[in-house]
Amino acid sequence: MKSFAYEKLDVWKRASRLTCNIYKLFRNCKDYGFKDQVTRAALSIPSNIAEGEERQSAKESARFLYYSKGSAGELVTQLYIAIEVDLVDKKSALALIDETKQLSSMLAALIRIRKGN
Template sequence: MNFEKLAVWKRSVRLSADIYMETKCLKDFGFRDQLTRSGLSVPSNIAEGMTRSSPREKIRFLDISRSSLAEAKTQIIIGYKINYLSKHKVEVWLQETDELSAMITGLMNKLNATN
């Protein structure tokens, strides 16, 4: 399966890029680095997993991707609470993290069914 054709990969790439663009002027380098790294991990692990040969390995990397998404979601919430991120951006990103998580879970379930 070509990961570049997956909607979940495309959307997670957009989210990661948006996080980078939105936080590029943030002076708290530790927070910015942690958020951008967790966001970057999502599409990266989808890509790595979907290029693996066994369904079991694909699922393992998708699970890592979903965990990175939960990490990013937590950091987004904290970013809002400490006034680093706007309410509008946070609302958009939280909805996107929820939808991406559901998409990753669906892909994992599909792979489990074929296993």
């Protein structure tokens, strides 16, 4: 079976793993509105990478990578809030914040490549 090009991207692999870890961290969260928002932000990161790469144009790819990067910023914010209001384990959340920030840097580099800068 042929794989999609985005499946070879480390940023997509790591973003997918991050999303799984977010779902696990919030598995027992009873604040369903918050849980929905944070999981949607996390899920948006690898999903937009995949969608942009499937568009098969550098301009479209960059546009969707920007969406992914925006979702990464949203996720970091939500994780800090989750720590502050005691929804999640601080150590686990801080590790996911660090991973999200690294992904954001990777996305910025990929955006530069797609835009030819």
